[in-house]
Amino acid sequence: MMGRPFRDAASVRPGYWFRPKRFGFGAKPVTWQGWAATLLFGAAAGLIVNFATHRDRLWLVLLVPLIVAFLWLVAVKTDGEWRFRWGGDT
Numbered sequence: 001m002m003g004r005p006f007r008d009a010a011s012v013r014p015g016y017w018f019r020p021k022r023f024g025f026g027a028k029p030v031t032w033q034g035w036a037a038t039l040l041f042g043a044a045a046g047l048i049v050n051f052a053t054h055r056d057r058l059w060l061v062l063l064v065p066l067i068v069a070f071l072w073l074v075a076v077k078t079d080g081e082w083r084f085r086w087g088g089d090t
Helices: 004-009 032-054 057-076
Strands: 018-020 027-029
Touching: 027 032, 032 057
Parallel strands: none
Antiparallel strands: 018 027
16 A cells, blocks of 8 residues: 555554654654644744744743743653654664
């Protein structure tokens, strides 16, 4: 079957939202919860940057805990370890 490798590559064990990237370092969202968390993070970061540019630059301080919290969530919800990959090993 043609679609099976793609479906298997995007599957994760129950309870996990992200899977390690095939090339490079990091993880990518593969479930709706992972995509929702990623979109929510992007929207919150965008709002903070918007407030910082139109009001006070002190708003940028809020980006640090937001980024740390998102990275922690991705690390906890990734089905596998974070390490550099070069395609062949999954």
